[in-house]
Amino acid sequence: MVEDASRYSRRRLLSMIGATAGASVMYQAASSLGFAAESPYRGPVKLEGSPKGASVLILGAGVAGLAAALELTKAGYKVQVLEYREKPGGRSWTLRGGDRYAELGGATQEVGFDQGQYLNPGPWRIPYHHHAVLDYCHRLGVALEPFTQVNYNALVHARDAFGGKPQRYRTVAADFQGQVAELLAKVTNKGALDGAVTKEDQEILLEALREWGALEKDLSFRPGEACSQRRGYVKDPGGGLSGVPEHSKPVALGDLLKSGLWRSIGIGAGYEFQTTLFQPVGGMDQIPRAMAKALGEGVITYNAKVTAIRQTGGGVTVTWADGAKPGTTRTASADWCLCTIPLSVLSQIDKDVSPAMDAAINAVPYHASVKVGLQFKRRFWEQDEGIYGGISYTDLPITLISYPAFGYGSPGKGVLLGAYSWGPYAYEFTALPPEERVRRAVEFGAEIHPQYKAEFETGVAVGWHRVPWTLGCFGAWTEESRAEHYKNLCAIDGRLLLAGEHASYLPAWQEGAILSALDAVTRLHQRVVSL
Amino acid sequence: MRLSITLALAGALLAVGTAGANDTKSGGSFASPNRFVQDDGEALYKSICQGCHMPDGKGAQGAGAYPALATNPNLEAGAYPVTLVVNGNRAMPGFGGVLDDAQVAAVVNYVRTHFGNSYEDPVQPAEVHDARPAKH
Numbered sequence: 001m002v003e004d005a006s007r008y009s010r011r012r013l014l015s016m017i018g019a020t021a022g023a024s025v026m027y028q029a030a031s032s033l034g035f036a037a038e039s040p041y042r043g044p045v046k047l048e049g050s051p052k053g054a055s056v057l058i059l060g061a062g063v064a065g066l067a068a069a070l071e072l073t074k075a076g077y078k079v080q081v082l083e084y085r086e087k088p089g090g091r092s093w094t095l096r097g098g099d100r101y102a103e104l105g106g107a108t109q110e111v112g113f114d115q116g117q118y119l120n121p122g123p124w125r126i127p128y129h130h131h132a133v134l135d136y137c138h139r140l141g142v143a144l145e146p147f148t149q150v151n152y153n154a155l156v157h158a159r160d161a162f163g164g165k166p167q168r169y170r171t172v173a174a175d176f177q178g179q180v181a182e183l184l185a186k187v188t189n190k191g192a193l194d195g196a197v198t199k200e201d202q203e204i205l206l207e208a209l210r211e212w213g214a215l216e217k218d219l220s221f222r223p224g225e226a227c228s229q230r231r232g233y234v235k236d237p238g239g240g241l242s243g244v245p246e247h248s249k250p251v252a253l254g255d256l257l258k259s260g261l262w263r264s265i266g267i268g269a270g271y272e273f274q275t276t277l278f279q280p281v282g283g284m285d286q287i288p289r290a291m292a293k294a295l296g297e298g299v300i301t302y303n304a305k306v307t308a309i310r311q312t313g314g315g316v317t318v319t320w321a322d323g324a325k326p327g328t329t330r331t332a333s334a335d336w337c338l339c340t341i342p343l344s345v346l347s348q349i350d351k352d353v354s355p356a357m358d359a360a361i362n363a364v365p366y367h368a369s370v371k372v373g374l375q376f377k378r379r380f381w382e383q384d385e386g387i388y389g390g391i392s393y394t395d396l397p398i399t400l401i402s403y404p405a406f407g408y409g410s411p412g413k414g415v416l417l418g419a420y421s422w423g424p425y426a427y428e429f430t431a432l433p434p435e436e437r438v439r440r441a442v443e444f445g446a447e448i449h450p451q452y453k454a455e456f457e458t459g460v461a462v463g464w465h466r467v468p469w470t471l472g473c474f475g476a477w478t479e480e481s482r483a484e485h486y487k488n489l490c491a492i493d494g495r496l497l498l499a500g501e502h503a504s505y506l507p508a509w510q511e512g513a514i515l516s517a518l519d520a521v522t523r524l525h526q527r528v529v530s531l
Numbered sequence: 532m533r534l535s536i537t538l539a540l541a542g543a544l545l546a547v548g549t550a551g552a553n554d555t556k557s558g559g560s561f562a563s564p565n566r567f568v569q570d571d572g573e574a575l576y577k578s579i580c581q582g583c584h585m586p587d588g589k590g591a592q593g594a595g596a597y598p599a600l601a602t603n604p605n606l607e608a609g610a611y612p613v614t615l616v617v618n619g620n621r622a623m624p625g626f627g628g629v630l631d632d633a634q635v636a637a638v639v640n641y642v643r644t645h646f647g648n649s650y651e652d653p654v655q656p657a658e659v660h661d662a663r664p665a666k667h
Contacts, residue, residue: 084594104583104591305594344622345595365624368582397561424567424629430582431558440559465582468593472622 041131041511044139045518047075049529056524057082057318057332059309060340061300062090064499064513066291067136068338068521069299075525080332081295082304082320084469088292090340091122091470092510094283095373095460103466107434112375112458116407117415119373120284121462123510124402124417125149128276130511132518133287140290143281148405150268150275151390157448158395161259166392166448171248172256173265174214174231178221179253181213189219223247264393272509279405287510301332306341309351311494336528338520340500340513342366344471357493360485364502366465366472368426372398372441374418374459379410380451396444397425418445418459430463437461475502490520497524566629572641575634579626580642588646595622602647609654610662612639617662627663632656 056072058065061083073079095101097113113119125147126133137144152173155166187193188202188209197205206219214230215221228247235246256262267273280286292300303323310317316337322328339346344366353361381387381403389405398419407414419441421429429437438459446452464473477486490503499517506512558577562568569575577586580600584590588601606612616635619625626635633656643650 104593104597105585106591341594347621348595362621364622365619366622367624395564397564423564425561425564427579427582428559428561431578431580436559440561463582466591471583471593471595471597476624 041135041515041518043135045071045522047071047521047525049525051075051077051525051528052531053078054336054528055079055334056336056338057316057334058338058340059306059318060090060500061085061088061288061292061302062340062500062513063092063133063136063288063291063510064340064501064517065090065338066288066295067132067514068340068499068517069295070291071518071521072338072525073295073299075521078334079299080334081300082306082318082332083300083302084305084323086302086323088300089285089288091467091474092284092288093120093122094285095119095121095462096283101460101462102468103434103463104468104471105466107466109434109460111460113373113415113460114375114413117375117413118283119371119415119417119460119462120279121371121373121464121467123284123508124279125273126278126280126510127272127274128278129271130509132514133510134278136291136514137278137280137287140287140294142286142290144278145281145406147277147279148389148403149273149277149391151387151403153385154387154390154403155392155401155448156261156264156394157392158260159447161261162255164447166394167251167259167261168232169265169392171231171251172259172261174227175221175250175253175256176262176265178213178215178227178230178250179256181209181215182219182221183253185209185213185215185219221250223249260395267391267393281406304330306349309337309339309349309353309496311352311496314495316495335495336524337496338517338524339496339498340517342470342472342500343475343502345469346498351496353493353496354488356488357491357496357498360489361498363481363485364475364477366470367422367474367476367508368430369464369473370419370421370426370429370437370462371417372419372429372437372459372461373415374438374441374445374452375413375415375457376452376455377413377457378455379404379407379412379414380455381414381416381449382409384451385449392448394444394448396447397421397428398441398444399425401445401448413457416445418442419461426463427465429461430465434461434463437463474508477502477507490516492523492527567634570634570637572637572639573645575630575638576641580638583623588642600642600646600648606643606648607650609639609643609650609652610658612642613654613659613662617659618664632659635659635662 055078058069058081061081065081069079069081095111096118097111097115099111100108102108152170154169156169156172157166185206188206213221214226216224216226221227224247231248233245234248237243237245305321305323306318307321308319315333315335317331317333319329319331322330343361343364347361387403388408389403392401399421402417404414438461442452442456489498497520499520501508501512503516504512556573560569567578569578583597584600590597590599616639617625617627636654636656636659640653
């Protein structure tokens with residue numbers, strides 16, 4: 001079979017598998033052959049068979065712990081959840097006006113946003129193929145609205161390009177694509193592709209390049225109707241005697257290449273950022289709130305700081321400090337424990353685990369990341385610049401400015417994501433006091449939108465290494481560390497198993513956290529029913 | 532330009548931090564997205580380390596903790612903090628890819644002579660070089 005397979009085309013092989021072995025086998029085969037690379041989520045997990053009265057203690061009420069609690073409860077387990085914070089969600093978190101956020105080190109920010117305004121410091125967008133997250137939203141009635149990733153009228157900016165003047169995404173994308181198409185058409189006509197493409201296909205290629213690049217009939221990219229229909233006009237078509245349009249002129253290819261702005265026009269083509277993306281109406285924490293509500297009263301204990309995890313043959317006993325009554329230590333026991341505590345924290349907790357799992361827990365550093373939310377007195381990006389949602393990219397330390405994807409045209413205030421940075425910039429932002437992070441974000445952003453200076457009102461800044469319940473943004477696996485430790489991290493270790501984004505191939509995404517939880521409870525249930 | 536922005540904003544903020552953009556000993560230089568460029572130990576501490584270990588070096592306590600560097604006897608042997616800064620430890624990321632040997636030595640020597648530590652045998656850049664993982 002292995003030898004024979006090479007004689008078949010992939011498509012033909014798939015049709016054979018599909019005819020003989022059913023759709024699920026075909027799906028697996030398709031994945032291994034590189035087609036159909038979608039989320040493995042195939043609808044709600046079905047945990048069939050009785051858990052025979054078994055109990056599970058879940059550590060952490062982020063989306064992983066909450067999803068596991070919902071499914072295990074449904075399957076008949078006795079479930080209790082311990083959560084460090086005073087509310088559900090973990091990193092799935094929304095900051096609103098009136099919230100107080102005290103970061104590690106004690107600096108406390110009073111969020112001054114107006115009602116209806118918010119910042120999602122953690123996850124903020126949901127790709128259409130994150131089927132598990134979306135399914136929970138649909139089942140729990142969490143309203144979604146489109147999140148705009150690509151906005152052709154948003155800006156791309158580099159300090160050293162075009163005198164520091166931001167350019168429109170639309171013109172950079174059109175000019176880059178148009179001139180690359182023109183170049184490729186030229187070399188095709190000079191015969192440079194004769195060895196690689198048949199004469200017949202070259203004709204088709206030229207036609208494709210003309211359409212793809214918005215070229216004229218002579219295969220040039222130059223001012224005219226085709227070009228303006230991509231990059232826009234100097235004067236848009238209008239009505240009556242004053243409506244004559246004025247065509248715009250492309251930026252020279254050399255200037256475009258040297259500007260580096262082409263780096264910013266491909267992001268939305270990535271699988272995780274392709275249309276359609278969603279956000280929950282009113283903030284990301286609508287998801288954990290709905291999950292916790294569905295779980296019902298009395299299942300989650302808040303303000304519970306886990307200090308030790310002991311395995312005793314037939315069960316697990318967890319010691320926790322009760323934040324509601326400082327100085328009080330309590331214990332909770334169950335037959336099994338599903339731990340979703342971030343590895344940054346779990347690595348410090350006294351626990352009974354195998355040396356292999358311990359090594360895995362200790363093998364994952366946590367990334368730095370920072371987000372800054374800025375409230376402005378008016379939505380100048382809409383009113384002055386016609387930017388409705390989407391993201392402007394810059395090489396400034398703020399990395400990007402994202403415009404709110406709701407409330408379009410409202411005469412009131414608006415909150416921008418004024419910085420979202422990684423790497424050295426994120427460390428430097430985190431090391432500054434919160435008010436200084438905000439001040440810098442405003443100062444940098446004013447280089448792109450001069451209106452910042454007059455319109456800024458209040459801001460909040462979250463550096464993820466300072467977040468008390470995670471001590472970092474997400475687990476930084478490498479190919480090497482994953483190869484050595486990932487299986488050991490996910491294996492059932494006595495009576496304990498782990499879940500969370502760190503136990504997934506979708507680091508930092510809620511989808512990864514939920515899929516890891518569903519995978520864990522499925523394996524746990526198989527173990528329980530087979531005992 | 533920069534001054535006018537600062538003045539315009541100062542009234543709207545709770546407080547303006549101590550870090551000035553032109554102060555080479557402070558953090559927030561934001562010189563490069565890919566690595567740190569400061570060569571001064573204090574500037575490096577204020578740009579990186581104090582994000583977790585705090586401006587006073589005393590660490591912090593949440594669901595987990597950041598250990599104090601202040602009066603920390605583990606700093607006696609310079610090789611130990613050098614290894615941690617270069618390679619990381621548990622959740623702490625390694626900084627070997629964004630700091631050169633002299634920068635690692637500078638920031639380690641700063642921590643070993645401040646915050647109640649007074650180890651007067653500075654580590655040398657060559658020792659940092661030796662702490663880096665062997666190239667394959």
